[in-house]
Structures are given as structure tokens and as C-alpha cells.
Amino acid sequence: MGEATDVAKQFKGTFDTLHSLVYFVPETEQYLTAAGLRPGRMCYFAGRAAPMGAVGTAVVTATFYNFNPEIVARHIPRAWTLATPEAVLTARLEAVDAAYRRLLGDEALASDDVAEAAELAREATAGCSAEGRALYAGHASLPWPDRPHLALWHAVSLLREYRGDAHVAALMLNGLGGLDALVTHVATGAGFTPESAKQTRGWSDEQWDAAVAGLVDQGIVGADGGLTERGAELRERIEAATNLASEEPWTRLGEQKSARLRELCRPLSRAVVKAGAFPRAITKPS
DSSP, rough: OOHHHHHHHHHHHIIIIIGGGGGTHHHHHHHHHHHOOSSHHHHHHHHHHGOOOOOOOHHHHHHHHSSSSHHHHHTTHHHHHHHHHHHHHHHHHHHHHHHHHHHOOOOTTSSSEEEEHHEEEEHHTTOOOOTOOOOHHHHHHHHOOSHHHHHHHHHHHHHHHHHHHHHHHHHTTTTHHHHHHHHHHHHTTTHHHHHHHHHHTTTOOOHHHHHHHHHHHHHSSTTTBBBOOHHHHHHHHHHHHHHHTTTTHEEEEEEEHHHHHHHHHHHHHHHHHHHTTTTTOOOOOO
């Protein structure tokens, strides 16, 4: 498996926090609603989809994967009648800038460590390929921000969507659709609670219960709501495939530089969590 796969495994805990805070900080809704969007889920769907252009409900549902299409349809494509993708992207980057400054402080953002982390993370993205990765491809088409802390956020976003697209492919290869993927993720005990998963992804109790029943019938989820041995093996196989398909950036960066990037990003990740970037009630979105 190797060092590159080990780094890919550690991505969520070490690097992803620096990207995914954008989905929770109040600055995101503040700036995106100022650009014309409605508060709430519209900011999430339009903000994350904007790099792909003014795409429709089907594209967002396909690429985001585990959201209820009915919820997506309430906000997309209407969002593009309220704000262009270009305006949304500008507002999103402004929100990240404001959030980073609040959470980390101007002195930290101007540090040599952040500049070095941005350079290393950008170098890692040179190992990414857009083939078969729609969300990554959209983000990769955007210009690089000039300021180091925004370049770092952009690089981590690229690495995150690169990995996310691989995860969707692994789920599909192993026969898990969006809702089943979400249910089995919850069943691992390492992610959302069922209540927060239904709330954030827009699934009703009836839809959720039907999916659970189907997975119980397949022997993937047990009567207690946890994974069976077969289910655990399935999730392990999916994670292994995701890690394997996400290792190229780290192979490109090399062992020494990858270790240095982890060293630089870990305290930044801890700092934003400690500063309250994420609510306690739910985990960070996948």
C-alpha cells in the first residue's frame, strides 16, 4: 500500500477540516446571500456546485451522491436565477478569507508556515487527474488565488474533491447507491447520527427506514442498526479502494514533503476546530 496510501487515509483528519469548514461557518451564508442566494441549503448546493457552472438538479445529485434529489431540486437550478456561478465563486472565496481570518488570525495567515503549506499542497495537486472526476475537474478549472491562505484552501479543496470523486466510484463499484451509502456510513458508528444524516441530506424517516430494511435483508446491516460482518467488510473494501485511487497526489509530492505538509496543516486544523468552526451536534460532511 505504501506511504502515499497512508497519507490518503489520513486526509480527512489532517487536511479536510481546512476545506470543509466552509460548509459550517456563518461567513459562508453571509457572503453567499449577499450575492443573491437564499439562506440554508441553497448556499451549500450552489457553493459547491458553482465550479461546474450552472448545472441542473441531476448533475448535483449525481456528483454529491447521498442527498435526496427532491431536496436538491428545491434549490437547483433556481439558485442560478438568483446569482451566477461566477458571483457565487467570488462570494465563497471571500467567505473563506473572512472565516480564516476570524478563526486563525491575520498573523498566522501571514506566516511562513502557511505559505509553505500552500506551496506543498499546490505541488501535490499536480499529481491529480481530472479523468472521471467531475467535481474535481470543476474545481481544477478555477484560477489559483494569490494569497497563500486562500491558495491553501483551494489546494485542499482540490484534493478533497479528487478523493470524493474516487469515493463515489468505489461506492458505485460495490453496489451502494447514495442513500445506502449514507446508511452504511452511519452504521459504522464513526460518522453522522441517523437523525443528523436525515436532516442534513434531506431523507424522510420513511425513506431511511426502507433503505435500512433493504440493507438488513441483504445482510449488510444488523437488527441493531450496526454493520454485520459482511457490511464491515464491504465498507473496508470501499475505503481501501478510495485510498488507493487517491494516493497519486501524495506519490507525486513524495514521503518527505507529504510528512512536512501534515506537520504544517495539523495545527491549523486543530486551531479551527478549537475556535468553533464546526457545530458539536453533527460531524463534518463527507
